[in-house]
Amino acid sequence: MHDQLLLQATAFADAVSAPAAGDDLSAPVATCPDWTVRDLARHLGQVHRRVVMTIDGGAERMVPRDAEIPDGEPPATRDDVATWLLAGASALVARLRAEDQEREVGGFVGPVTIAFWGRRQLHETLVHRLDAELAVGFEPLADVSPELAVDGIAEWYDLLTAYRSTSRRVRGDASIHLHATDTPDGEWLIRRSADGVTITREHVKADVAVRGRAVDLLAAVTGRRTLEGLEVFGDPAVAEDWFRVSALG
Structure with a gap:
């Protein structure tokens, strides 16, 4: 699962790096109304970093969106944004791997396990990869296995x-x-x-x-x-x- 999270983050970064995203990542994301590719990248990069902060923080709830996030703003250039995204995803995966998967940390409304966050972030990244690929004209989820997609549906319904x-x-x-x-x-x-x-x-x-x-x-x-x-x-x-x-x- 952790390897898959990195693979989906890499595919997301590849889409963000595409010329169709625009030099300033201003291409619109039709599946996230009012967002540009930059907005989408900012959201996912911040979520990855917020989960790391949540794991380290000890509170019963996830770090809120309005919290100050170290390295929380994407860089100016398109290629640097891709690097920033991968740095956040790599830090998240390293943190998830280092923990007891049954350890409880903050969740949306109360404690959840580390394993919950691993699965949630995999599918958060997968779905936003889909958003980015649709925005830049890539074939969506071209290399995603049926088994991973099924778990994405199951996790959504969970x-x-x-x-x-x-x-x-x-x-x-x-x-x-x-x-x-x-x-x-x-x-x-x-x-x-x-x-x-x-x-x-x-x-x-x-x-x-x-x-x-x-x-x-x-x-x-x-x-x-x-x-x-x-x-x-x-x-x-x-x-x-x-x-x-x-x-x-």
Whole structure:
């Protein structure tokens, strides 16, 4: 997992270094409205550094966004930004590797394990790599395995289940089946009810089913693509509404 985090950070830095990002990284990021590539790079570089600070800090919650972050601003030139990104990712991976994976540190609303942060930062980096690649015209997630994409979907839904499963936004009256066609372990059943949402890993008939490659499902689940090009059985509006409400940060 730690090696994968570095690989995804490197792919992100490669996209940021592309000429299409602009000399000043001013290219827009369509999947993160109102952000440029520089904004996206700044966000990810700061998140990596904030997690290191959180691990070292001893508090029950993650270091807040408005905290002062050493080396927290990206450099001026495009190539230097890529170097800055990789320095932050490397420091994070070194810190994660050095720790007992079950040690508890600050999380979003209370203590989480070091292992939680390793997985969370892997997939944070993976999804923002997708944002950057779409922004500069790269083929998105070209070398990402179905297994990694499936874990990205699972981690996304783990977060939703832990923090937002009873939110008004995810309540409803529908069921959605997701099926990754390129791996045997890529199926989910989402049941929306008046009380909230439950998500299980199973093959069950639902009101609507969405099938496609794992990386394409990951992009849809995280709000980075539409249903176009995916197989949909049933009313597409049911799946579109689910992806819209569940992709909110």
